[in-house]
Amino acid sequence: MLGKRLIGVITVHGGWAVQSFGYGRYLPLGRPEVLARNLDRWGADEILLSCIDRTSSGNGPDYRTIERVAAAGLTTPLVYGGGIVRSQDGVAAVSAGADRVVVDAMLRDVPAEVDGLAERLGAQAVIAALPVSSGPQGLLHYDYRARNAAPFAPLILDLLRSGAIAEALVINWRGEGGTGFDLDLIERFPDPKIPLIPFGGLSNADLLRTVLMREQVAAAGIGNALSYREHAIRLLKRELGDIALRPHSFNRWTAN
Numbered sequence: 622m623l624g625k626r627l628i629g630v631i632t633v634h635g636g637w638a639v640q641s642f643g644y645g646r647y648l649p650l651g652r653p654e655v656l657a658r659n660l661d662r663w664g665a666d667e668i669l670l671s672c673i674d675r676t677s678s679g680n681g682p683d684y685r686t687i688e689r690v691a692a693a694g695l696t697t698p699l700v701y702g703g704g705i706v707r708s709q710d711g712v713a714a715v716s717a718g719a720d721r722v723v724v725d726a727m728l729r730d731v732p733a734e735v736d737g738l739a740e741r742l743g744a745q746a747v748i749a750a751l752p753v754s755s756g757p758q759g760l761l762h763y764d765y766r767a768r769n770a771a772p773f774a775p776l777i778l779d780l781l782r783s784g785a786i787a788e789a790l791v792i793n794w795r796g797e798g799g800t801g802f803d804l805d806l807i808e809r810f811p812d813p814k815i816p817l818i819p820f821g822g823l824s825n826a827d828l829l830r831t832v833l834m835r836e837q838v839a840a841a842g843i844g845n846a847l848s849y850r851e852h853a854i855r856l857l858k859r860e861l862g863d864i865a866l867r868p869h870s871f872n873r874w875t876a877n
Contacts, residue, residue, distance in 0.1 A: 624865040625833050626666035626840035627854055629847050630820060631656050633672040633703070636686060640845050641673065650848050653686055654693040660847065661695045664855045666866075668697050669723065669790075669842060675704025676726045676766070682710050684717045691718025702750060702790075706730065708737035715742060723790060725750040729764070732780045739785035748818070749786045752794040755805035763794050773811060781815055788839055793821030802828060807835050818842055826860035833864050 631653050632641050638656045639647040650656060653670060660668050670690055672683045682704040691699060701714045702723030711722040722742070727734050728749055739747050752763040754770055761770035762777070781789060791810065793802050802822045810817060819832050820842030832841055847853040858866055 625838065627664075627829075627857065627866065628667045628669050628700070628818065628820075628840050628842045629657075629660035629665035629854060630669045630671055630842045630844040631660070632844060633670060633683065633686060634674050636683065640848060652689075654689045656848070657690045657695060657699070658693045659851075660854065661693070661697045663852045664858060665697050666840070667700055667721075668695065669700040669702065670719075671723070672701075672703030676706065680704060681706070682714045682717075684713065687714060687717040687719055700748065702748075706734075708734045708741060711738045711747070712741050715746065721746045721748060721787075723748045723750045725752075726766070728777050728780065729774070732776050735780055736783070736785050744785050745787045747786055748788050748790050749781060750790045750792060752792040753806050754793075754795050755803055755809060760806065760809050760811065765794075778811055782812055786815070788816040788818050790818045790820055790842065793819065795821075802832060804831070804835075807832070807838060810837065813837055816840075820844070826857055829857065830861055830864060833861070 631638050633653050634647050638650040638653045640650055641647055657668050672686065675683055687701055698720040699718060700721045700723060701719035705711050705722055705724050706727055714722050724735060724747060753760045754763060759772060762773050763770040791806050793806055802819055807817060807819060816839035817837050818840045819838060823829055823832060823841055823843050824846035829841055832838055
C-alpha cells in the first residue's frame with residue numbers, strides 16, 4: 622500500500638515564487654524552477670505549482686512557467702493549478718509538462734468541463750481545490766473572486782462524488798501564511814470517501830502528524846515553511862518516522 626505524501630507547494634504571482642500573506646501581500650522568493658529543483662532534491666513526493674493570479678487576470682494557465690519548471694529535470698511529479706477554466710486548458714498544462722492539474726473556478730463555473738477533463742486525462746490527474754472555513758452550520762466554501770463564503774453547492778458535491786476528481790485540496794484559507802490548521806475542515810468534510818490534501822498553515826511535524834493520522838487524508842501540502850530551511854522536507858520526514866510516508870522514488874503519474 623502506498624504511503625501518505627508530503628507535497629511542496631510553490632505559490633506563483635507574476636511569474637515569481639512568492640510567500641503570500643492573505644492573498645493580498647507578497648514576499649518574492651525567487652524563480653519557481655529554482656524552488657522546484659530544491660524540493661525535488663530534498664525529497665518532496667509531489668510539487669504543486671500554484672499560480673494564483675491567472676484566473677482573475679483571465680490570462681489562462683502560465684504555460685511558460687510550467688515549461689521552465691518541467692525543464693529543470695525534476696524526478697518528482699509536477700502538479701499545476703491556476704487559470705484552468707476549460708478542459709483544453711488542463712490538457713495543455715499537461716502537454717507543457719505537468720503531471721496532474723488542480724481546478725477551482727471550473728468547479729463553480731462549468732462543472733461539465735471537469736467531467737470532460739477527467740475523460741481526457743483520467744480522473745487520477747484531476748484535483749479539486751476547495752478553499753474552506755468552518756462555521757456553525759458546517760463547512761463554508763470560499764470564493765476568492767466574490768470574496769464570500771457559502772455552503773457547498775449541490776452541483777459541486779455531486780461532482781466530487783462522481784469519480785471525476787481524484788483528491789480534494791482542502792485549503793485552510795483563513796490560516797493561509799500562518800502556522801495552524803483547523804482540523805474541523807477534515808472532520809466536517811461532507812463526504813468521508815474523498816481523499817483529502819489539507820493545505821494552509823501546516824508548518825511543523827507535530828501538526829503534520831495530527832493531520833496525516835486522519836484516515837481520509839492522503840497527503841499534506843506545505844508551502845511557506847519549506848522556503849527558509851534547506852532539506853526541510855527531508856527533515857520533516859525524519860521527524861515523522863512513525864507515519865507511513867511514501868518513499869521519495871516512485872513512478873510518475875501518467876494520464877490515460
